[in-house]
Amino acid sequence: METVLSGIRSTGNLHLGNYFGAIRNFVKLQESYNCYFFIADYHSLTTHPTPADQHGNVRQVLAEYLAAGLDPEKATLYVQSDLPETAELYLLLNMNAYLGELERCTSFKEKVRKQPNNVNAGLLTYPVLMAADILIHKSHKVPVGKDQEQHLEMTRTFARRFNNLYNTEYFPEPSAFNFGEDLVKIPGLDGSGKMGKSEGEGNAIFLADEPEVIRKKVMRAVTDSGPTDLNEEPSQPIANLFSLMKAVSEPETLAFFEEEHAKCTIRYGDLKKQLAEDVVTFTSPIREKINEILADPDYLRKVALMGAEKARESGAKTLKEVRSIIGFRAF
Ligand code: TRP
Numbered sequence: 001m002e003t004v005l006s007g008i009r010s011t012g013n014l015h016l017g018n019y020f021g022a023i024r025n026f027v028k029l030q031e032s033y034n035c036y037f038f039i040a041d042y043h044s045l046t047t048h049p050t051p052a053d054q055h056g057n058v059r060q061v062l063a064e065y066l067a068a069g070l071d072p073e074k075a076t077l078y079v080q081s082d083l084p085e086t087a088e089l090y091l092l093l094n095m096n097a098y099l100g101e102l103e104r105c106t107s108f109k110e111k112v113r114k115q116p117n118n119v120n121a122g123l124l125t126y127p128v129l130m131a132a133d134i135l136i137h138k139s140h141k142v143p144v145g146k147d148q149e150q151h152l153e154m155t156r157t158f159a160r161r162f163n164n165l166y167n168t169e170y171f172p173e174p175s176a177f178n179f180g181e182d183l184v185k186i187p188g189l190d191g192s193g194k195m196g197k198s199e200g201e202g203n204a205i206f207l208a209d210e211p212e213v214i215r216k217k218v219m220r221a222v223t224d225s226g227p228t229d230l231n232e233e234p235s236q237p238i239a240n241l242f243s244l245m246k247a248v249s250e251p252e253t254l255a256f257f258e259e260e261h262a263k264c265t266i267r268y269g270d271l272k273k274q275l276a277e278d279v280v281t282f283t284s285p286i287r288e289k290i291n292e293i294l295a296d297p298d299y300l301r302k303v304a305l306m307g308a309e310k311a312r313e314s315g316a317k318t319l320k321e322v323r324s325i326i327g328f329r330a331f
Helices: 016-032 051-067 085-094 099-103 106-114 126-135 146-165 211-219 236-248 251-262 268-294 297-326
Strands: 003-009 034-040 076-079
Touching (some): 003 016, 003 051, 003 126, 016 034, 016 236, 016 268, 034 051, 051 268, 076 297, 085 126, 085 297, 106 126, 106 146, 126 146, 211 268, 236 251, 251 268
Parallel strands (some): 003 034
């Protein structure tokens, strides 16, 4: 069975964009692949080295993924730092990663611009740590978004280089998992691009948002001054609201408002009210589940322990083999 792996940032709560873009697909993948999903807490240190937040962030993300349907019995769900073998493989891979290629990486250049006072070596070698995450389980497929494609390409380079150097076929070269039609892009509420937590306050709807918060955010969503011609194409902000509606509402609801728009009789207040209620209906069971899980530390501990154990079984095996390939021997 092929191995699928994906890392999840431990900074920030999950929003509807994460849900439709990734999590929903992870939930499907766990049915038919050997899946590893982990929370990338080592990686978070490159930008968020705050001990007081560290554990809480990981706990929140773990609870949210469980609530959204990841099943610790089906997938291996673990915290990156619970698999310290990752760190050793990272060290070994660093010996074959070149400064030039790391400096050319787009995400590195962006971080240099964004945090000029903290251009740490962890930022530079971020792609090597990511390669270690992927290769530690000899993963075949990695479901990632566009922004991670270059990192995955670098992982392939490091895997190939290792194989060539030691004259082995040890690491598979992982490919991006393509969701095709299942990839639903969710726009934000600010009338422009996609939903994201860094796009400004109120642009993203979080799975853990209370109904009142959701209603406020949706009612403040950007619209336009209304259609003036029959069958006019909706403007970007309105098309965005329709996209959200397509994700969370009944098809008839969307059809109704699209028709109202085409007839120029649409009332955006009604559209937003309906959309807000449908978002609340959609997220409420997940929110309630998040709160239930967060209130049950024993369950979370059990899940984390189980994940760590399964991950270490696979990771320790890989590392033992890698050490042997490299030529480390016991006396
Ligand atoms: N870099 C990824 C992100 O920012 C998270 C991540 C870390 C990851 N390690 C990974 C994703 C390994 C896939 C595979 O979203």
